Amino acid sequence: MPRTGVFICHCGTNIAGTVDIEKAVEASRNFPGVVHAADYRYLCSEMGQDLIKKAIVDNQLDRVVVGTCSPRMHEGTFRKAAAEAGLNPYLLEVANIREHCSWVHKDIEEATPKAISLLRAAAAKAVLNESLDAPELEVEKRALVIGGGIAGIQAAIDIAEAGYEVDVVEREPSIGGRMAQLEKTFPTLDCSACILTPKMVEAAQHPNVNLITYSEVEEVKGFVGQFDVKIRQKARSVDPVKCTGCGICYEKCPSKASSEFEMGLSKRKAIYIPFPQAVPNVPVIDRDACLYFTKGRCQICEKECPPQAIVYDQEDEIFERRYGTIIVATGFDQMNPSQYGEYGYGQHPDILTGLEFERLFNASGPTGGKVVRLSDGKPPEKVVFIQCVGSRDKARGMNYCSKICCMYTAKQAILLKEKVPDAKSYVFYIDVRTAGKGYEEFQRRAAEEYDVAYLRGQVGKIFPDGDHLVVHGVDSLSGKIIEIKADMVVLAAASIARADSPELGRIVGINSDSYHFFNEAHPKLKPVETHTAGVFIAGACQAPKDIPDTVAQASAAAVKAVGLLSKEFLKGEACTAEVNQAECSGCLYCEAVCPYSAISPVEIEERYQGGTLKRTVAEVNPALCQGCGSCTVICRSGSINLKGFSNEQILAEVDAICLQR
Amino acid sequence: MAERNLEQLEKIREVVSQDLLSGRIELLLGWEKGHYWWQSRPLFARSKDDLAKLTWDSFCAVNLSRYLLEELKDHQKVGVLVKGCDSRAFNRLLQDNMVERDRVVLYGLPCPGILDYKLLAAEAGPELKGIAEENGKIVLKTASGEVEVKRDQFLMAKCRECLYPDPVVYDQMLLEPQGKKEAPERFKAVDELETLTPEERFAYWEKELSRCLRCYACRQACPYCSCRECFVEQENPRWQGRAYQPSENFLFHLVRAYHGAGRCIDCGECQRACPVDIPLQELNRKLIKDINELYGDYEAGLDAELEPPLLTYRPDDPAAFSEK
């Protein structure tokens, strides 16, 4: 039988005021295994801790029970004290006789027996406590950033500046992301490219940053400190080492396809860079559009390329690399509003989404920076902006606010007035939301100085009438029906999660909310962490957000990543699940319910009738296990148990608590 | 005497003896006649001679799939004759990783339902010497003559409410399938118990479970009880007290049933094996009914690829307590 010492804290009068300490100490002496019981005014004080340490040594205690405040408060303190006296810290148990007893009961006659009962349960559990060690995990000193938009770029630069290697995997041929598509940014109206491209170049030139563009993450195995990641680098058909970025290839290429970067509003060549400031400035061949790949002829780019960088037979390359930490910054998509029949999107060239309209302002955009109607090339006189298209729409199950639309609409209305001084803007809105530094002032300027008419209400119908688009709405403040003969309509379509974010979430091991945005580990206190240790999130993949918030979150994620990379070893969870492989029948139900993929099958050999028999059983990776214990319940034979909260320990607590009946 | 269809038996014997001879299987799990004519027990046939003892009659109740747990240790390839329930039991074992599909050859036998000797004897009296079967009729043979009765009325309780008499997984179907059956009264007993007050229900179970000998025959017969060491026998922790008393009997039966939650194939072997006739299927079916009601229809054993309901969840699942 282990030798247990029980120490009861008065906590001044916090405990002693409602619990008869003397009685509790006396009762504790009779618990099985208890060889020493004492009390002290403030156990958490240095004197109190010394008292425990001394008693451990003097009485050769190998179990300690403290009757104190909540273990969530001081378990760490007392474990540390026990460790300093040479005891494994996990041999200590806490009976919460303050928050769960003395503070919630008034009557000493009630609180005292309850405190004794809680102490008895803790002592019964402590007898079954075992020495535990948190696993030490090595850390690969390299970070992976998935997504090369502003969030990914910022995170990568921050990590690189801290002195660690970082790889950025970007799906598109260039980094830059959504921000690269923007003309100007609110509320200061700086040119998006002017502030973004230096950062893109900084990332590309940083010795610690390795850009892996036109690539996707295919598989993530391992765990914090040691993620083994499989990356598919798609065939670019251009040798990036030879390519000088001269641009002759795409100048000469005769084949065209719709430009993703221009939201399909214009064409690009089959060999292309997505936009003029692309980083890296290395074209790719779109094999679906290329004449050589589709029809077997042409090869003009190959003939014209001065450094002979075209490689038609290049293949996708899959390589595996180990990373200590991963930041997911995959951004967002804009919802296609064609499902909202009333707005007629997709049926008329002058009904655009916000992001499409944005491209019209850009000098390298589809109209060369002229804001004109795509139907007839004339500048618009009246433009109607409709807010919350697909946002805050309970009826269609899109309850959330896309957050950026109110502000970018104000921005676009201002830009419009500057480009087309005769133009008049109308904004249909539910509420105008402008929380953010300088945001309210910016929106007020749009309304007051740029003659933007804000109409609170909803649009029921848009239909073409001759050259115009008739917008039929209701002003919900006056109740009046409004009809505007508009030249253009701009829909603030919802920001939505990337279509494949559930798939990436599954690969990386992060879960999503019902809209497929990635979930943070805690909505307030762990906004960039995820439930998978070592995986962080930043930017609009977590929820719609603007550039300042995105950048702030990216830097926050980078700090978390750097904090992790700066450690020699990581301490894992000590209370992990453990399989009794002799008893395990190998059904692997535990594997199915494990949220951390910490359980996997393993083949063992067993003696059977003079020979050996191979069979499959479960195995826990203690580095991945977080100690939830879900596996222990699905296991009918109890062959998987949780250290620190074992079946034996919990049953012992139940027995001890019920003993007084 | 209890032969039903010699033609069918010959056909089965022909196929499996070929496979035994060719080495496709090393062992066949089938049935042979037991001590009494109303008993058919498992046959472990390794040779053509062994197959002479093979029987396929209305008493082949024993679910053979469970025997794979042991036999696959000693044999590389095992053939099993499977009725609907044996085949669902096989899927249970497959889903629990207890068997490897490619080491088992399943011979499908659509099952007309097993006859209950107790019911037959109650009808014919103790001098019942045997039966003959023909077109859904049974001829009861007694010393004083023969009586013809309808077969349906003498089925075992577990077969009366069988939904899937045809094998749902097999390599070779040996007889003509008969299609899915209706089981309108499957949950009747559960429904009736649910209308009682808690006190009445407790009294009911106290009476039923008081007979339990804790022989664990129910567990031994069950295809979902495949643990290497059952909780009842574990010393550390000692989940199950050894004492033979009501509290421990309740514990055993509730936990036994609970371990089948979302896994029980409703073959009724537990209840058939019970020497003191505890209505174990009512506990099993209570769980089947509730889980179907709460988490969507699921029949364990029908498809080994479908995830059992307690291994998964939906964020918007309902709960049986007054929380959402």
Add this chain to the structure above:
Amino acid sequence: MSTALNDKTTGYEPLIVAFCCNWCSYAGGDLAGTSRMSYPANVRVIRVPCCGRMNPMFVLRAFQRGADGVLVAGCHPGDCHYSTGNYHGRRRLSAFKRLVEFAGFEPERFEVRWISSSEGDKFAEEMEQMTAKIKALGPNRKMRDARWQSVT
């Protein structure tokens, strides 16, 4: 040893065992304490990492040993510290609750509640209510192990 629970002169005092998840409900209990709320001393809390750790056999053991009511409290669905523990717990404990009721237990004897770490008031309220309900029902004799008597 005098214990309030056994005090025959003050009438019947039930014993309620509450299994609380470390991250939400146990912390909710702590908050009830720091906020100096009050609830009956009949409730005894056992800390578990997650309601997904709740083996129904723990509940049955409590009834065997003399508990009059058992409560399992976990994080609200969607808020599980381990992301899916309470989703699994909800299915497991729902099936189990129906089963024990089928065996003859009154529905009030076994309950499951979602209590977050910020719901100290809900924690106190649930403990209050559970105690009141069990008091009204009277002592639980079902599955109670006759051999398990009070300690001297």
